[in-house]
Amino acid sequence: VCTSRFWFNYRHVANTLSVYRSVKRLGIPDSHIVLMLADDMACNPRNPKPATVFSHKNMELNVYGDDVEVDYRSYEVTVENFLRVLTGRIPPSTPRSKRLLSDDRSNILIYMTGHGGNGFLKFQDSEEITNVELADAFEQMWQKRRYNELLFIIDTCQGASMYERFYSPNIMALASSQVGEDSLSHQPDLGIGVHLMDRYTFYVLEFLEEIHPASQTNMNDLFQVCPKSLCVSTPGHRTDLFQRDPQNVLITDFFGSVRKVEITTETISLDPDLADFERKLPKDELATEPLRYAEQLPVAQIIHQKPKQKDWHPPGGFILGLWALIIMVFFKTYGIKHMKHIF
Amino acid sequence: ASAQFQLAVPVTVVFAPGSVPGDLPRPLPFRDVQETEIPVNLRTTVTTRYETIYRSTTAQEDAALEAATAREADAALHPLQDTSLGSLTMYVVPETSSLLPQGISVYVGKHRSALVRAGGGLAALRARLQQLTQVMSFTVSSITAALSDRVPDGQLGPDARRHLKSSLGYEITFSLLNPDPKSHAVDWDIEDAVNRYVQPVLDKLSLVANFSVDSQILYYAVLGVTPRFDKESSSFLLSAHSLPHVINPVEARLGSSAASLYPVLNFLLYVPERSHSPLYIQDKDGAPVSTNAFHSPRWGGIMVYNVEAPASPQASLPLHVDVDMVRVMEVFLAQLRLLFGLSREELPPEFLLESPGNDGLADWELDRLLWAHTVENIATVSTTLTSLAQLLDKIGNIVIKDDVASEVYRAVASAQRAVAELAVGHLHSAFQASKDAVTSSERAFFDPSLLHLLYFPDDQKFAIYIPLFLPMAVPILLSLAKIVRETRQRKKEPTKVD
Numbered sequence: 145v146c147t148s149r150f151w152f153n154y155r156h157v158a159n160t161l162s163v164y165r166s167v168k169r170l171g172i173p174d175s176h177i178v179l180m181l182a183d184d185m186a187c188n189p190r191n192p193k194p195a196t197v198f199s200h201k202n203m204e205l206n207v208y209g210d211d212v213e214v215d216y217r218s219y220e221v222t223v224e225n226f227l228r229v230l231t232g233r234i235p236p237s238t239p240r241s242k243r244l245l246s247d248d249r250s251n252i253l254i255y256m257t258g259h260g261g262n263g264f265l266k267f268q269d270s271e272e273i274t275n276v277e278l279a280d281a282f283e284q285m286w287q288k289r290r291y292n293e294l295l296f297i298i299d300t301c302q303g304a305s306m307y308e309r310f311y312s313p314n315i316m317a318l319a320s321s322q323v324g325e326d327s328l329s330h331q332p333d334l335g336i337g338v339h340l341m342d343r344y345t346f347y348v349l350e351f352l353e354e355i356h357p358a359s360q361t362n363m364n365d366l367f368q369v370c371p372k373s374l375c376v377s378t379p380g381h382r383t384d385l386f387q388r389d390p391q392n393v394l395i396t397d398f399f400g401s402v403r404k405v406e407i408t409t410e411t412i413s414l415d416p417d418l419a420d421f422e423r424k425l426p427k428d429e430l431a432t433e434p435l436r437y438a439e440q441l442p443v444a445q446i447i448h449q450k451p452k453q454k455d456w457h458p459p460g461g462f463i464l465g466l467w468a469l470i471i472m473v474f475f476k477t478y479g480i481k482h483m484k485h486i487f
Numbered sequence: 488a489s490a491q492f493q494l495a496v497p498v499t500v501v502f503a504p505g506s507v508p509g510d511l512p513r514p515l516p517f518r519d520v521q522e523t524e525i526p527v528n529l530r531t532t533v534t535t536r537y538e539t540i541y542r543s544t545t546a547q548e549d550a551a552l553e554a555a556t557a558r559e560a561d562a563a564l565h566p567l568q569d570t571s572l573g574s575l576t577m578y579v580v581p582e583t584s585s586l587l588p589q590g591i592s593v594y595v596g597k598h599r600s601a602l603v604r605a606g607g608g609l610a611a612l613r614a615r616l617q618q619l620t621q622v623m624s625f626t627v628s629s630i631t632a633a634l635s636d637r638v639p640d641g642q643l644g645p646d647a648r649r650h651l652k653s654s655l656g657y658e659i660t661f662s663l664l665n666p667d668p669k670s671h672a673v674d675w676d677i678e679d680a681v682n683r684y685v686q687p688v689l690d691k692l693s694l695v696a697n698f699s700v701d702s703q704i705l706y707y708a709v710l711g712v713t714p715r716f717d718k719e720s721s722s723f724l725l726s727a728h729s730l731p732h733v734i735n736p737v738e739a740r741l742g743s744s745a746a747s748l749y750p751v752l753n754f755l756l757y758v759p760e761r762s763h764s765p766l767y768i769q770d771k772d773g774a775p776v777s778t779n780a781f782h783s784p785r786w787g788g789i790m791v792y793n794v795e796a797p798a799s800p801q802a803s804l805p806l807h808v809d810v811d812m813v814r815v816m817e818v819f820l821a822q823l824r825l826l827f828g829l830s831r832e833e834l835p836p837e838f839l840l841e842s843p844g845n846d847g848l849a850d851w852e853l854d855r856l857l858w859a860h861t862v863e864n865i866a867t868v869s870t871t872l873t874s875l876a877q878l879l880d881k882i883g884n885i886v887i888k889d890d891v892a893s894e895v896y897r898a899v900a901s902a903q904r905a906v907a908e909l910a911v912g913h914l915h916s917a918f919q920a921s922k923d924a925v926t927s928s929e930r931a932f933f934d935p936s937l938l939h940l941l942y943f944p945d946d947q948k949f950a951i952y953i954p955l956f957l958p959m960a961v962p963i964l965l966s967l968a969k970i971v972r973e974t975r976q977r978k979k980e981p982t983k984v985d
Contacts, residue, residue: 171711171735175742227938235935240748248636249648249785280881280939287874288932289636357732404649405730407770408780408788410832411821414684414845416813 145226147258147267149182154338155329157185158199159257159299159345161207166352170400178229178244180216192336199341215242223273230281248289253398260300262323279309286312295398299344301326304380316386320344321377328376343375357400363390489530490869492862495912496624497574498539503552505581506605508612516542525627528637533630537620557586558841561596568600573854573914575599575623577616582606591839593619598850623851625858633863649784650828653860656697656749662741664708667760671794672805677702680812688820688847695856711736714766723766730781752826753787754819758794765793780818788822820847827856857918864921868902871928882939891934898927
């Protein structure tokens with residue numbers, strides 16, 4: 145989830161898209177990813193290289209590519225939609241790609257980036273989500289067993305405050321900075337003119353580039369990413385709610401997708417002759433006239449009609465107010481005795 | 488939430504002449520009730536109640552048991568039984584009977600009956616009957632797997648959560664993957680195969696859920712793993728530990744159905760490229776798998792279909808391939824059974840199971856599914872409604888719409904009906920009631936209006952309004968105080984007005 149918009153928050157969109165790319169590379173398909181972005185970077189009038197979002201200076205890597213599927217874009221990224229996705233309380237008309245269809249064996253990775261403060265995260269400069277609401281949403285998910293294990297990564301200023309209030313089991317959380325610290329951005333690109341990435345996410349991505357779907361790296365290595373010397377802020381993590389030891393948790397448990405597989409050793413025997421022939425013969429199709437759309441619009445008339453005469457309306461309030469103002473000013477300046485010259 | 492389940496199974500044990508053990512406690516016919524408790528966790532207990540009626544055969548049943556083989560006897564006995572869902576009938580035949588082949592002491596038929604060989608006295612017979620009843624209805628492990636949410640984590644086996652969860656519907660997608668259309672022009676008559684082989688199985692399962700089937704053909708879809716070439720067998724091998732990585736690259740191209748929200752079961756048929764043929768799957772010991780297929784719990788299955796090399800190297804490409812749908816469907820339907828948890832492998836060797844044939848699953852296997860799903864549904868309803876009640880406690884001013892309230896009432900009534908029917912042994916009505924309860928409770932819980940974000944906690948309300956109104960209120964309160972003081976003063980000195 146990228147919670148910022150506007151050109152100067154380029155780095156948040158680049159953060160999110162880079163994590164999205166890594167996760168897809170490690171095997172998670174789009175049908176299992178919900179991506180919420182303001183999506184106003186690639187086609188921003190201020191972007192010197194349109195249709196691209198770069199994550200590294202010297203424009204090495206275009207993370208916006210051809211294969212990005214944004215589920216919630218622009219003004220749809222709101223606290224309400226985010227909480228609805230998490231808890232599942234979505235209006236029935238929402239398509240499948242905008243839903244979180246997880247069950248009790250799903251491991252969920254949540255990555256959020258943007259501007260935050262002590263106990264809140266700002267969504268698109270107009271609203272905010274507090275750590276209490278987030279903790280409650282996770283509890284609602286746990287009650288309905290919508291996750292097996294959950295990894296929460298947040299890259300904002302004072303990010304550690306967002307995971308302080310979690311109380312549901314099986315949650316592990318990582319943040320880029322402690323309460324009272326700011327998360328800093330990595331490097332500006334002089335060609336594009338903004339900072340391209342945040343430090344914490346940059347080093348996390350460097351770490352993830354080493355991971356391939358069969359790797360055995362565990363979570364303790366992820367906790368060591370971006371020490372204070374590189375990151376300036378102190379990354380934090382929280383594992384007390386998690387039942388397994390982080391040593392035994394593979395990175396690919398959350399970032400990739402490795403399924404349990406069983407060899408099929410049983411077969412059933414089918415008798416082709418027994419299969420009922422008569423049952424599913426298509427019914428004799430009656431020859432009917434080809435169906436046509438009913439004539440709904442008199443197209444010929446529409447093409448050839450003359451423009452309709454608009455009815456005359458008396459001038460509206462604005463025009464009247466404007467004229468009243470002009471008249472008042474006139475009489476104020478020149479005195480009321482000039483009125484007889486008008487009438 | 489606490490839940491007490493009582494599962495009653497009506498069993499009839501019929502003794503053929505010559506099979507009655509000598510040490511029966513009472514003369515036939517008599518009734519016996521056996522109750523055992525399965526503790527699941529501190530607040531959930533399951534009591535199983537086997538209500539057994541012991542009687543001797545009627546003349547018609549005797550005639551039916553005169554048949555030559557067990558299968559014919561079973562077919563003849565079928566119209567004479569109580570065939571309601573959940574009930575079981577067991578016929579005890581004499582020890583020397585030739586109906587059951589040598590070494591087999593139990594024959595389980597396609598419907599809801601079994602033939603048991605007598606012998607060894609009443610205790611041995613009872614033990615065999617109990618084992619048989621558990622096989623045909625539910626075992627401790629199947630019930631605890633259905634209640635896996637409530638079982639403390641350490642007690643569950645590693646694969647307790649691999650069967651499909653109970654859902655109101657499932658989508659089945661058959662996909663043909665052809666990575667090499669230049670060499671193989673693959674034709675599969677999937678529509679005919681679905682109508683002939685898959686539809687009867689789904690019709691039988693239609694009691695459990697709604698099924699919808701679709702199919703697709705994908706070209707240039709490759710596996711994510713490169714198979715190794717094995718010189719000894721001059722074939723390509725996919726080892727067991729590379730199989731988990733096969734699924735993900737393919738899944739991105741499968742496309743999920745945009746319309747329904749039901750779980751999707753994918754069955755993929757992969758025709759390897761000419762350069763990688765023949766391709767075999769190796770199991771953990773290195774032996775090639777006979778079905779050349781593997782499946783992933785709660786996802787679906789993949790089968791590799793090898794095409795023989797053309798007879799002459801100058802044969803014109805692409806080769807036309809007509810897929811043998813019978814072989815393919817045998818594997819896919821077996822995988823479908825395994826995904827639902829109907830496995831026939833963990834049975835003692837003296838049990839002989841009748842193959843269900845084109846039906847896909849026997850009636851008692853359907854019962855097994857229904858028992859597990861009913862228990863799971865009722866447990867889910869109980870958890871959901873309790874969680875909803877906790878949410879309402881937490882946010883005191885949440886608004887419950889009328890339709891949400893009516894769904895909750897309906898869910899509670901259906902769940903109570905389901906529990907009552909389970910206690911009596913009416914599996915069909917219990918399952919229908921549990922399905923209604925789940926539908927209503929899910930609709931109530933996931934109603935979009937219950938978002939806690941919309942209801943501000945009191946401290947947030949104070950935090951917003953006090954800074955606005957307090958400064959405004961200060962002069963107002965002071966003025967009010969002044970007015971009150973003045974009025975009091977005026978009252979005190981009424982005589983000053985002169």
